[in-house]
Amino acid sequence: MFSEKLPIDLSLVNGVSGDPAIFGFFPRTGDGILLDLGHIDSLSNKDLLKVRTVLISHTHIDHFIGFDRLLRVNIPHGREIEIYGPPGIIGNVQGKLRGYLWNLLEPDQLRFTVHELSKSGDILTARLTNSSRGESRFEPEYFVSESVGCLPDETKLETMLLDHATPVVAYVLKFPCRYHVLPEVLNELRLSPGPWIRQLQVAAHNGRKEGDIEIDGKKYSLEKLIKKLLNPIKPSSLAYLTDFSFAWDNIKIIKKTLPECCAIISESNFKDADFSKALDKKHLTTRQAALIAAYSKASELQTFHFSNTYTDTFDTVAGEVQSFFKEFSAEPQMTLKKLIDQEITRI
Ligand SMILES: [Zn+2]
Ligand SMILES: [Zn+2]
Known part of the structure; x- marks a missing residue:
């Protein structure tokens, strides 16, 4: 996706x-x-x-x-x-x-x-x-x-309540930083894999650098081995946003909660031309979903929950979202704020 x-x-x-x-x-x-x-x-x-x-x-x-x-x-x-x-x-x-x-x-x-x-x-x-x-x-x-608990694979869950003429929960899944072993370094050091790799990854995850780790009877500096052998994969996140109206109250909550570079799955129920229907049904248009994603500095935006009235034109709706998102992602935050204001006044 x-x-x-x-x-x-x-x-x-x-x-x-x-x-x-x-x-x-x-x-x-x-x-x-x-x-x-x-x-x-x-x-x-x-x-x-x-x-x-x-x-x-x-x-x-x-x-x-x-x-x-x-x-x-x-x-x-x-x-x-x-x-x-x-x-x-x-x-x-x-x-x-x-x-x-x-x-x-x-x-x-x-x-x-x-x-x-x-x-x-x-x-x-x-x-x-x-x-x-x-x-x-x-x-x-x-x-x-x-507090809300943890999801599988050490994933943290954050929630926010949005308004859709009823409270709607939006979710953010925060995936932890991962440490992948570099196989060429493992070969170079002539180390054989074992439970010590997990220990090393846990130490890296917890920011522990002091001391040594013993592998096959030999001691290695924890800090040096982590630096040389492990490749940190940056943490990533995913937001699920659906069924809410385009209003500053909702947008501010999303902006505050979402980490930068979040991948977003969002509804975009209606095409831009049908913005009055979106207003009526408390849903988003393609333009509005893209504005929110760009304003939240999202890395990617995937939309769904398209209105069934667009039979056979789903590709057009998806294309509209992506071209808005590309356009808005290039704009500074001040411009996006103004565009959001204008979109609200248009309503
Ligand atoms: Zn719905
Ligand atoms: Zn609904």
Whole structure:
């Protein structure tokens, strides 16, 4: 999806115009995640069973109808699933679970941990399980969690709440710096691979340089070996932005939260010419998505969630986004601010 190599493989489950659902796979750990839960019928059971974490932007039906499929696939396996979402998500998941009869399940066979994110930054977390009391009301057991957790492969998660006439959560995945071993240096030093490589990578990751590391009975300076043998791959990040209106309140939050050079997956529901429809539906146009990405100093922008009214012209919509993004990325921040102001006044 992006030219920059991210440590996650991403696929738009329903293409650029179907229900929002993105399957992310971490090749290093074998874990999967889902960004939104529109229809997921085309995902295999094998892929769905890799998913332990689901990030929901909001529960408009096109973003949440796939919950039942995830639930269905998971029943025989009884794995715990973690869900993040906007205010009300605990009740939404509870409502879905209560919609079925579960009298033959083993106690605690269904286990969901649901994190409800609020504008103040507070997180309300609840566990929803089929209880050992033999009833399946899925009463939430609340507990305190002070920060959003980590995703697979040491990926940090950040969230922000945007407005779409309802709170919508946008997500930023921050991938850690990686240290790759240079094979030619390994050969040159006549070292054979072993658990010491992981120790060296951990030391580099933690910024530890003092002292030595012992390999095959011989001591090496930690600092010198890290410098010579490990190639640091710079940290990268990915933002998922969908379903919000083009307003300074939203744009400022995005600008503040996104690191520079972030790869962005964003909605661009409408073409520039249809900006009044975007205003009406609290969505973005191609121009607006590109303005936000350029203003946030994004490295790349991929858009989706195109309106179905553009049948057969999806390439035109995608092309419009990319030409705006190229144009705006060359502009200084002051000009972009003015362009955003003008776009808001145009509204
Ligand atoms: Zn939507
Ligand atoms: Zn929506």
